[in-house]
Amino acid sequence: MIFKMSTYVLLLGIIFITGSLAVQEESSEFALAQRERRVKDVRLAMDDGTKLWTRIVLPRGSSFDDPTANITAVMDRSPYGYWGIESLTDLYIPKGFAAVCQDMRGTKRSGGRFSIWHSDADDGARTIQWVSEQIWSSGSILSFGASADGLASFTLLDTHPEELDAQFIIWSSAQGYPIIFPGGAYRHSLADSWMADTVRTWESDRCIDEVKANEQPGDWWEPLNMTARHDDFKVVKWPTLLWAGWYDIFLVGQMIAYDGYKNHADPANLNDVKIFVDPLGHCQEGAAEFPTNTVAGRSALPLLMSYELYMSTVTGQPFGNATTEFMPYRHDVKDVTFYVLGALEDDASGNYWTTMDNFPEFVATKFFLGEDGVLKQNSGEGTGRTYKADPADPVPSLGGSNLFLACGPYDQSPNLDRSDVLTYTTEPFDAAMALTGPLTAHLSVTSDVVDTDFYVKIMDVYPTGEHKLIQEGAVRMRNTIFEDMKEGETYEVDVDMWNTSYVFSAGHSIGVTVASSNYPRFSNNPHNGLSLLDPNLFNQNYTATNGVLSSSYVTLPVVSLDQLPRSHVIEEINEKFADYASYGVDLAEKAKQGFAFAAENQEIRD
DSSP states (O other): OHHHHHHHHHHHHHHHHHTTSOHHHHHHHHHHHHHHOEEEEEEEEOTTSOEEEEEEEEOTTOOTTOTTOOEEEEEEEESSOTTTTGGGGGGGGGGTOEEEEEEOTTSTTOOSOOOTTSSHHHHHHHHHHHHHTSTTEEEEEEEEEETHHHHHHHTHHHHOOTTEEEEEEESOOSBSHHHHSGGGOOOHHHHHHHHHHHSOHHHHHHHHHHHHTTOSOSGGGGGGBTTSSGGGGGGOOSOEEEEEETTOTTHHHHHHHHHHHHHSSOGGGTTOEEEEEESOTTOGGGGGGOOTTOBTTBOSHHHHHHHHHHHHHHHOOOTTTOOOTTOTTGGGSOSEEEEEEEOSSTTOSOOEEEEESSOOOOEEEEEEEOTTSBEESSOOSSOOEEEEEOTTSOOBOOSBSOSSSOOBSOBOGGGTTSTTOEEEEOOOOSSOEEEEEEEEEEEEEEESSSOOEEEEEEEEEOTTSOEEEEEEEEEEGGGTTSSOOOTTOOEEEEEEEEEEEEEEOTTOEEEEEEESOOBTTSOOOOSSOOOTTOTTTTTSOOOEEEEEOTTOEEEEEEEOGGGSOOOHHHHHHHHHHHTTHHHHHHHHHHHHHHHHHIIIIIOEEO
8 A cells, every 4th residue: 555655656756857857868867866876774763762774865976974065854754664655755866855764663674662653753853853963964854754654744843843944744644533533433444454554563453452542532642633732833933735635534634734834833934834635645546536637646736846845945935936947837826726526427517626825715504404304404393313223234334535445435325225324415406516625514313322423424416326425524422422322312413524625516416424333444333332442342232223303414615616716727737747647657667676776786875
């Protein structure tokens, strides 16, 4: 999974490097830079004595002993190893930057135990300090981080090293709890599979148990909730570029981070954060669903912007105001750039790029869950609907923001005939209807068991009958109300369904489902109120009778189509770099082979 992501970013990196010059000439420069680079591997001691494997790569013509080198470093700290994601910092070497790559503690070639990011604020700050003190260093460090590496970059908000001058964070999160326990429900597939796939075999069970032991918000999550305290952002005095995805596993944490950097950082830097939201993020298998003006299923633009971000720290030009060889259209690309989703059919509304100064203002519009199954804008009469939820027969997960499961806008129709899935639908729209912003639900619920879950999905209902998933959210009652449910009582709960930008075409409808399971995306709930680590958790399963009252509603961020103007500039940028895509695929493979060859034979080591 990580190899596929790094290969993709490498491909875009090759396109990025070759994009403005003759392909053969620039690819020769890239190859030469790889052959003549200088490499040093060290085991850097942290404050507690733990030694972390660290690789420093200088550009050609540089020396580790040159006090006049004055080189700015791009740093990535990762659990995936050098050939996972860390080597992506090499993309900036041909332009004069150094690459600093480090295996996080307890992973790959580093010592210690994996701390689940609890030590990364200090480890990152110590590494930045050490790099800045090297004789070749300019004293300026630029942070790069994708996925898990991005979490490590976000932890620097806690230590805010003086030498940190920029952050480029891809498909990651500044908060931990709402990613692993959205609404208190455990993301079983994501957490268990990632730990088993990434952490050392003899430690993965320990890490999984440690996470499960903290299924409720508390002090354990503080090191991973970098954006929970707005005061943290007051230390930010550097420009930042965030790259998110609407179907990404980390979307909500990236959106919260953007708000913090934009609205709560040092007042002198309020305009120095930019965000780019592609359709999918980690959900690479869905790339074919969104072919409009993308390169390799995404866009080359954020990597071009990252080049400008890093160069701004060297040239002193403000991020976003510089004109570089790679950004001839920069002044037409605003602070907020995102893909507007739409139906996956010909002539659908949506499916284009837009760019603007801020996310558009929206009208928070309520749609009530009618007793008759109709989704309506006025509160309906009646008591609502009930259903039985059997833990032995959970509703299967179909698409969504997943990593190890099928992901993206999957059709939910196979689940709609189940008796434990409530469905609500609006009347078809006469004209296109657009959403951009956060999606939420407020549920008035009952149950005859002490604990249960509620899962809400927002869908685009096609005239042909498909129910394509847009977003979803969860609530596990024992981790939300923090007490046992009582039969006969009504509980009011809010469900966060993250964000989207989506246009419903004329003739389409909004669909909503409510259920009490979503497996294996989320762990199954046996309805007995026991904790995830209780050895008797699955010894007693109870079928629940759950109720959803007609006073329940979803709140959708309605905008006008005029607020989502199509950006032809971004289309031109994508088309320009698409010319290099086929060449880039071949060159990316050769580059990875070249990296390996250089590592074994050609690097000049100190």
